[in-house]
Amino acid sequence: MTRTASEPHSPGAPAETDTIRVAVSTVIFTLRRLAGSDAVQVVLPLVRRTRDPHEGQWALPGGWLDATEGLDAAASRTLAETTGLAPSYLEQLYAFGAVDRSPTRVVSIVYWALLRADEITDGSVENVQWFDAAALPELAFDHNEIVGYALWRLRNKVGYSRIAHGLLADEFTLADLREVYEAILGRRLDPANFRRQVENSGTLIPTDRFRTGSHRPARLYRYNQDVELADRGPLDARH
Amino acid sequence: MTRTASEPHSPGAPAETDTIRVAVSTVIFTLRRLAGSDAVQVVLPLVRRTRDPHEGQWALPGGWLDATEGLDAAASRTLAETTGLAPSYLEQLYAFGAVDRSPTRVVSIVYWALLRADEITDGSVENVQWFDAAALPELAFDHNEIVGYALWRLRNKVGYSRIAHGLLADEFTLADLREVYEAILGRRLDPANFRRQVENSGTLIPTDRFRTGSHRPARLYRYNQDVELADRGPLDARH
Numbered sequence: 001m002t003r004t005a006s007e008p009h010s011p012g013a014p015a016e017t018d019t020i021r022v023a024v025s026t027v028i029f030t031l032r033r034l035a036g037s038d039a040v041q042v043v044l045p046l047v048r049r050t051r052d053p054h055e056g057q058w059a060l061p062g063g064w065l066d067a068t069e070g071l072d073a074a075a076s077r078t079l080a081e082t083t084g085l086a087p088s089y090l091e092q093l094y095a096f097g098a099v100d101r102s103p104t105r106v107v108s109i110v111y112w113a114l115l116r117a118d119e120i121t122d123g124s125v126e127n128v129q130w131f132d133a134a135a136l137p138e139l140a141f142d143h144n145e146i147v148g149y150a151l152w153r154l155r156n157k158v159g160y161s162r163i164a165h166g167l168l169a170d171e172f173t174l175a176d177l178r179e180v181y182e183a184i185l186g187r188r189l190d191p192a193n194f195r196r197q198v199e200n201s202g203t204l205i206p207t208d209r210f211r212t213g214s215h216r217p218a219r220l221y222r223y224n225q226d227v228e229l230a231d232r233g234p235l236d237a238r239h
Numbered sequence: 240m241t242r243t244a245s246e247p248h249s250p251g252a253p254a255e256t257d258t259i260r261v262a263v264s265t266v267i268f269t270l271r272r273l274a275g276s277d278a279v280q281v282v283l284p285l286v287r288r289t290r291d292p293h294e295g296q297w298a299l300p301g302g303w304l305d306a307t308e309g310l311d312a313a314a315s316r317t318l319a320e321t322t323g324l325a326p327s328y329l330e331q332l333y334a335f336g337a338v339d340r341s342p343t344r345v346v347s348i349v350y351w352a353l354l355r356a357d358e359i360t361d362g363s364v365e366n367v368q369w370f371d372a373a374a375l376p377e378l379a380f381d382h383n384e385i386v387g388y389a390l391w392r393l394r395n396k397v398g399y400s401r402i403a404h405g406l407l408a409d410e411f412t413l414a415d416l417r418e419v420y421e422a423i424l425g426r427r428l429d430p431a432n433f434r435r436q437v438e439n440s441g442t443l444i445p446t447d448r449f450r451t452g453s454h455r456p457a458r459l460y461r462y463n464q465d466v467e468l469a470d471r472g473p474l475d476a477r478h
Contacts, residue, residue: 020260022259065346067344070338071336094331095331095348097310097348098310105306107261109334
């Protein structure tokens with residue numbers, strides 16, 4: 001078999017590529033305590049579209065990639081322009097490029113971020129609203145699918161990384177941590193089992209401080225920065 | 240603060256986006272035993288460029304995204320066109336879009352794949368050669384950086400998933416499996432510790448079959464499909 005290598009990056013690209021445009025969108029998760037309830041839910045900000053296609057529908061914050069900026073910079077810029085939010089940590093999630101995802105051909109590079117409650121800049125940004133991730137309306141384009149994928153990644157990642165930290169203050173109680181896991185996984189966890197497993201995992205360091213209030217004092221913990229972010233499975237640091 | 244939501248996907252995109260083009264490239268890893276050695280190395284196929292920019296340099300197999308095809312289809316097509324390879328599993332790795340990565344503005348959606356030795360179609364494809372991933376020449380564009388990122392993901396993923404399976408036959412000895420880990424991690428592992436940890440992990444099922452040859456017979460294993468691909472960390476399937 002003899003074939004000639006194709007020529008990406010060459011000046012003579014086929015004309016069809018000229019009709020493809022690149023957009024950047026961001027899924028930002030945070031946790032919100034429901035009023036009058038002890039339940040915590042995962043929420044994200046959406047932007048109401050003011051123009052066709054999908055005028056009036058909710059969509060992920062985003063915008064067009066500018067030819068003079070990198071992908072990360074475009075994610076930060078479009079997020080700030082649409083929501084006023086500036087999360088300290090943005091991670092690329094996935095590129096969505098199905099042919100029929102938009103009336104014109106658009107490849108969207110999607111980012112995701114986690115925000116702690118204290119990072120949310122208050123203020124009413126026009127056309128922006130926070131939604132329960134588990135009960136979204138029908139969104140513009142393939143944005144329901146994108147949020148579903150981001151939630152799947154979040155659920156997976158919470159199992160083998162310190163990602164819950166992105167939603168917590170530096171010091172937290174075991175009940176705080178369990179709430180984060182419960183909100184992300186969408187189910188209740190047994191407190192005693194959770195405590196035992198977290199303590200055995202070596203990922204937390206107990207502090208000398210306690211949170212006091214209407215309940216009995218609860219010890220505050222912080223994350224152990226020495227523990228590897230991802231579990232090494234059958235191989236660990238000893239080998 | 241009052242801002243207006245930006246308008247991605249709208250017909251009136253800024254003119255700058257017209258100068259951005261989208262390419263697709265693929266990193267394919269497989270293992271190769273060095274002639275006259277018991278060492279195994281991670282190798283990948285590269286394509287020699289026959290045109291500027293970077294004429295004569297080696298680059299990842301790939302090509303331009305066509306306006307009428309999805310990203311996965313483009314990765315499969317360009318890979319087949321350049322190398323003749325058709326891996327059963329291709330996964331999107333990352334989108335690379337630095338402004339200066341090419342003389343013109345190109346966003347590359349990069350895929351990766353693992354091939355077992357028996358999946359490699361033999362045959363001399365013009366301008367294609369396999370390289371040791373640990374000793375690459377200077378590649379075109381940012382392709383050294385891309386391969387480095389793919390290797391990092393491979394090393395991470397081998398720790399918490401069954402990804403080594405993608406490089407092994409259905410049945411394999413513990414020495415085969417250890418070789419895969421050693422090649423990916425780039426260091427020797429203690430055989431006794433490795434055996435103990437793998438046996439304790441519950442990810443392998445021993446068969447009744449043995450491989451015989453010049454060494455003493457070695458038991459063949461297969462992967463336990465019931466074990467979750469990713470470790471759940473402090474939470475496991477019991478809760």
